[in-house]
Amino acid sequence: MGSVAWKQLLLNALESNSHLNHSSFMQLATIGANGTPSNRTVVFRGFQDNTDNIQINTDTRTRKIEELKLCPSAEICWYFTDSWEQFRINGKVDIIDALNPDPQKLQQRENSWFASSLRSRSQYLWPNPGLPCLNEKAEPEISLDPSTGPIDAFCLLILEPNQVDYLNLKSNQRLTFKSSVTVAAKKSWTVERINL
Amino acid sequence: MGSVAWKQLLLNALESNSHLNHSSFMQLATIGANGTPSNRTVVFRGFQDNTDNIQINTDTRTRKIEELKLCPSAEICWYFTDSWEQFRINGKVDIIDALNPDPQKLQQRENSWFASSLRSRSQYLWPNPGLPCLNEKAEPEISLDPSTGPIDAFCLLILEPNQVDYLNLKSNQRLTFKSSVTVAAKKSWTVERINL
Numbered sequence: 127m128g129s130v131a132w133k134q135l136l137l138n139a140l141e142s143n144s145h146l147n148h149s150s151f152m153q154l155a156t157i158g159a160n161g162t163p164s165n166r167t168v169v170f171r172g173f174q175d176n177t178d179n180i181q182i183n184t185d186t187r188t189r190k191i192e193e194l195k196l197c198p199s200a201e202i203c204w205y206f207t208d209s210w211e212q213f214r215i216n217g218k219v220d221i222i223d224a225l226n227p228d229p230q231k232l233q234q235r236e237n238s239w240f241a242s243s244l245r246s247r248s249q250y251l252w253p254n255p256g257l258p259c260l261n262e263k264a265e266p267e268i269s270l271d272p273s274t275g276p277i278d279a280f281c282l283l284i285l286e287p288n289q290v291d292y293l294n295l296k297s298n299q300r301l302t303f304k305s306s307v308t309v310a311a312k313k314s315w316t317v318e319r320i321n322l
Numbered sequence: 323m324g325s326v327a328w329k330q331l332l333l334n335a336l337e338s339n340s341h342l343n344h345s346s347f348m349q350l351a352t353i354g355a356n357g358t359p360s361n362r363t364v365v366f367r368g369f370q371d372n373t374d375n376i377q378i379n380t381d382t383r384t385r386k387i388e389e390l391k392l393c394p395s396a397e398i399c400w401y402f403t404d405s406w407e408q409f410r411i412n413g414k415v416d417i418i419d420a421l422n423p424d425p426q427k428l429q430q431r432e433n434s435w436f437a438s439s440l441r442s443r444s445q446y447l448w449p450n451p452g453l454p455c456l457n458e459k460a461e462p463e464i465s466l467d468p469s470t471g472p473i474d475a476f477c478l479l480i481l482e483p484n485q486v487d488y489l490n491l492k493s494n495q496r497l498t499f500k501s502s503v504t505v506a507a508k509k510s511w512t513v514e515r516i517n518l
Contacts, residue, residue, distance in 0.1 A: 148403045155351035155361035155397070162395035163359055165351035167408055199358035201351070207344045207403060212363055252518065259515040265494045298461045319455040322448065 131317060132290040132303045133178045136204075136213055140170075143206045152204035154182065156193040156219075164193055170204075171238060174284055180215065182283040183238055183246070186223050187254050191281065194219050200285060210295035217287040224278050234284075239276040250277040291320075298322055327513060328486040328499045329374045332400075332409055336366075339402045348400035350378065352389040352415075360389055366400075367434055370480055376411065378479040379434055379442070382419050383450050387477065390415050396481060406491035413483040420474050430480075435472040446473040487516075494518055 143149035150170040158164040171181040180202065184190060194200065202215040222231045239247065248270040253261065290303040300320045305313050339345035346366040354360040367377040376398065380386060390396065398411040418427045435443065444466040449457065486499040496516045501509050 146403070148401070151401060151403075153349040153351075153361060153399045153401070155349075155359035155399075157353060157357075157359055158397075161353075161393075162412065163351035163353055163397045164412075165349060165361065165397040165399035166410060167399060167401045197357075201354075201359045201361040203349045203351075203361035203363060205344070205347060205349070205363045207342070207347075214362060216358065216360075249518070255517050257517050259496070259517050300455070321451050321453050321455050322445070 131315070132213070132287075132292055132301075133173070135211075135292055139206045139209055139211045139213070143208045146208060149206060149208075152202050154190070155201045155203065156190055157197045157199070158189075158193055159196060164190065166190065171241070174234065178287055180217075180285040180287065181238060182285065183242060184281050184283055185250055185255055185279050186281045187256070187279055189256060191221060191223075194221055194283070202285065212291075212293040212295070214291040214293075215285065215287045216289045216291075217285045220284040220286070222282040222284065224276065224280070231282075235280070235282040236276055238282045239280055244270060244272055247274075247277070247280075250279040293322070327511070328409070328483075328488055328497075329369070331407075331488055335402045335405055335407045335409070339404045342404060345402060345404075348398050350386070351397045351399065352386055353393045353395070354385075354389055355392060360386065362386065367437070370430065374483055376413075376481040376483065377434060378481065379438060380477050380479055381446055381451055381475050382477045383452070383475055385452055387417060387419075390417055390479070398481065408487075408489040408491070410487040410489075411481065411483045412485040412487075413481045416480040416482070418478040418480065420472065420476070427478075431476070431478040432472055434478045435476055440466060440468055443470075443473070443476075446475040489518070 140149060151167050152170055153165055154168045155163055155165045168182045171183050173179060174181055198218045200217065200219050204213045222235045226232055248268050251268045251270065252266050288305045292301045300322050301317055302320050303315050303317050305315050307313055336345060347363050348366055349361055350364045351359055351361045364378045367379050369375060370377055394414045396413065396415050400409045418431045422428055444464045447464045447466065448462050484501045488497045496518050497513055498516050499511050499513050501511050503509055
């Protein structure tokens with residue numbers, strides 16, 4: 127197993143499940159403000175540039191943002207329903223919102239905004255998610271100009287993996303990938319076969 | 323919305339997605355021993371008797387057991403891929419292992435053992451899950467007598483929900499169900515419509 131072999135396994139799983147709309151759906155667990163676990167479905171928005179960092183779009187008004195500010199650790203559980211593969215990806219999450227001081231990160235946020243559909247983008251203009259619904263209509267009618275840049279509520283999350291547990295229920299194989307950082311600040315991965 | 327209306331919504335979702343093998347797969351988030359979130363796919367094993375408590379079978383040797391002993395709070399995220407419905411079910415987990423002092427709980431554990439397939443049962447005789455794999459063969463050859471009662475490693479988890487967040491991505495509806503306990507120790511549920 128070479129370095130970041132889990133990324134290749136994940137790319138293979140994405141490819142072999144790509145006929146399913148939900149293949150990009152994964153569950154993100156965080157720690158709630160009251161110290162209990164929190165878990166919800168999010169959409170995989172690709173890897174950040176040439177890294178193994180995972181991109182997720184979200185609304186700054188959702189509870190996960192306040193949770194990640196208190197505790198940036200998260201674990202993704204991603205089950206591929208056609209290939210019977212599970213990835214558990216543990217790492218820390220960087221929150222890139224409109225107020226981020228880093229111009230490069232703001233550029234990444236803008237790229238992720240324009241990479242999503244116009245319908246996805248318009249949701250960031252909807253009423254505050256999670257608050258009581260005062261409107262009878264399920265979906266607000268909002269039109270957004272395609273050239274409009276990221277709305278304030280739009281937020282890019284970057285999860286930097288430090289451990290990945292891979293399970294294949296067809297071949298009955300399980301692998302654990304662990305990262306470490308060398309003295310030269312270079313990240314490297316080891317892999318071990320594990321009992322199911 | 324009557325009491326425990328979320329249970330009816332869940333039963334409906336199970337019914338309308340029952341043609342999919344993975345419809346009983348859900349993601350269970352717990353808090354890891356190091357304080358970071360932990361997340362994995364588990365199988366829904368039905369409701370406990372006539373309650374709204376959720377049953378899960380697991381192996382006492384898995385990491386989730388030590389995690390749940392430290393912090394019994396958990397959140398299930400259950401996404402139904404055909405009906406586009408998500409249930410986030412937050413609650414506390416009761417661990418029923420072979421050493422449980424309550425005869426009624428031991429009976430429930432035995433019932434859940436015999437309700438699972440012989441193949442599922444034999445997995446509790448496999449080598450310690452999560453430890454390095456010393457055997458070349460992916461799947462150990464173990465035969466288990468169908469009349470054999472629960473193996474020591476077999477454990478029944480009972481999640482008692484206290485809050486349920488329901489999201490329907492077809493109708494764009496979101497509901498939050500919250501439970502409270504009356505002075506007569508009777509559990510009741512309230513429901514509120516929430517912005518997506």
